[in-house]
Amino acid sequence: DNIIKGHHEGANKLEEVLHWCDELGVEIFSIWIFSLDNFKRASHEVEGILGLIEGKMRELVTIEGLHANQIKVRAMGQIELLPPSLQEAIRHAEEATQNYDKFILNVAVAYGGREEIIEAFRGHLKAESESGKTVRQIADELTVDKITPYLYTSNLPDPELIIRTSGEVRLSGFLLWQSVYSEFYFCDTYWPSFRKIDFLRALRAYSQRKRRFGK
Incomplete structure (x- = not known):
């Protein structure tokens, strides 16, 4: 269907955007292709989208430019929620490019910004509690x-x-912390x-801004 x-x-x-990044000296590009909320869509639509993602992940590894330009593929999200065949395709793409260091492609799939933060806090709490610290100590030392x-x-x-x-003017939870x-x-x-031209306009607008970092 149209979707x-x-x-x-x-x-x-x-693939086209990755070529632009190479031309313009962009070294890290992150793309959000499937959110956790997307699982709520009609089952046939979810299956269709995940099938497309799997096909693209497998295709990426065969693209000559990926290897010529030393593009490292990294997936981020709750990958364990995805179909096993897609998990395997992601793992293969990551392993095939793990030693590349010229460019990083972050692929956010089964990703949610709030959930990422929860997972991060969970990881920190587990590590700290295993060292014998009390909840109060962990809270007091939290930064x-x-x-x-x-x-x-x-x-x-x-x-x-x-x-x-x-035309969406909202963040929708993408990289909330970062x-x-x-x-x-x-x-x-x-x-x-x-x-x-859209990409160039975005980069030009960015170059004209004075980043204040909250100051």
């Missing part, structure tokens, strides 16, 4: 830096620019129709 067709066109857009290592993006810098396409100082660019163009 699956739109997702198919969106999946094909990724931002104690949580950051348990995020999906723990070893990466926070995003400098977040582009929201399709985006505290990010700049935002909202674009009316739908993702499958996103053009290089």
Whole structure:
């Protein structure tokens, strides 16, 4: 149907955008392709979308440019909720590119920003409690830096620019923790129709802003 067709066109857009990133010197690109809320859609639609994602993950590994440009693929989200065949496709893409270091592609799938933060706190609490600390001690010592290592993006810098396409003027939970100082660019163009000129406009708008980091 039209929804699956739109997702198919969106999946094909990724390779084009990765080429633009390479041309323009962008070193980390994160894309949110399936949220936890998306599981609430009609079952045939969910199956269709996840099937597309699986196909794209398998296709990525065969793209010559992926290897030529040393693109490391990283998935972030509750991957364990996905069908086993998709989990395997993701694992294969990650393993095939794990030693690359020129460019990082973060693929957010089965991802939710609130859930990421909950998982991070859970990881921190487990680690601290295993060291014999009381709940009060853990609470008293809690800082931002104690949580950051348990995020999906723990070893990466926070995003400098977040582009929201399709005329949506909201964050929808994407990288909630990491985006505290990010700049935002909202674009009316739908993702499958996103053009290089749209990308350039977003980068130009970002370059003209003075980042204040809360100061």
